[in-house]
Amino acid sequence: MDEQQIHDFRLSERELEYRQRKMELQLAASGIAPVGLDANAPSHGADAFVASLSGVEVDRVAEMVATVHEHGYAVADLLDHHQVAELREAMAPFFASSQRMFGSADPVLGHNQTIHVHNLLGKTDATDAITAAPMLRAIVAGILGHDFIFNAGAVAMAPDPGCSPQGLHRDDGYFAVLPRPRPPLVVTVAIVLDDFTRDNGGTRLVPGSCRWPAERQPQPEEIEYGELPAGSMLIWDGATYHGGGGNRTTDRTRRTLTLNYTRGWLRTQFNQYLCVPRERVLAMPAELQADLGYHRSALGLGGCDLEDPLRYLQRLQSDGGDGAQDRLGREYAP
DSSP states (O other): OOHHHHHHHHHHHHHHHHHHHHHHHHHHHTTOOOTTOOTTOTTTSHHHHHHHTTTSOHHHHHHHHHHHHHHSEEEEEOOOHHHHHHHHHHTHHHHHHHHHHTTOOOTTTOTTOOOEEOOGGGTOSTTHHHHTOHHHHHHHHHHHOSOEEEEEEEEEEOOOTTOOOOOOBOTTTTOTTSOSSOSOOEEEEEEESSOBOTTTTOOEEOTTGGGSOTTOOOOGGGOEEOOBOTTEEEEEETTSOEEOOOOOOSSOOOOEEEEEEEETTSSOSSOHHHHSOHHHHHHSOHHHHHHTTOSOBTTTBTOBTTBOHHHHHHHHHHTTGGGGGGGOSGGGOO
16 A cells, blocks of 8 residues: 555544444443443443433533544633632642743753643642543543543643743654554643633644644644633644644733543553552562563653652652652652
């Protein structure tokens, strides 16, 4: 086959996988658990998947999933003004940490880049209710299938005035060895806590780029600019080219809670991090520590707060175990 035929074949495979997900969503909305789901799994089992759609506007979910499939991203309302205010207040310490780090020299990103505060789920419960929202989870399930897990997890960011634009990139780039185009492997949800405008750096996206081959690059005229009200959620396929814009204002930050998911099968058969006690890991030869997953793979998979996982584990244990985890992020790096 020539390159065009290969591309068309991969698109057809992507379309078939989408139809399967669409059918599973329709069955679950009718109270029928799709074949192959573990009925005993407490959170992602058959009964749980069906129950999770109770009270959710499934037609709206299906519409969002279809839009992401075709265009690479979609927008929906999520929070009211009161919920936005509560989430801003609860996450204020993390946005303050972001501001404290903003503008510092970074050998990779350079000056004036958005600073991301990672690992929020290990540092606070302030985002729990939002990340458990049925509508949000139903849309993610519609894009990735019922079995999904956190990938980058929950991240806080607040691009301040003077922030430089982020380079266009794909969130699923870590899985570089898998050919494109392909079914969605990663989904990102940006929960808007300040109005996104072109001036304050609302996310730039390239529609349809989730269907592109690996070698195709976006052109300036193909970029769209996200302008969204606070309380919205912007959802995109990890294969969609996107990037935060530069904040050209003098007085407006752009606070965002970002959630990042992947397919549940993109992990080890057995959970080695839970199976093997941390004290045992620290006493092992370096080769075995690496074999258990305490190293970063490919383009950075497996890190903790942008740090080598073994180094993170050493700091976690020396600083008091899980109780000190909220003090181990980049914002508190020694």
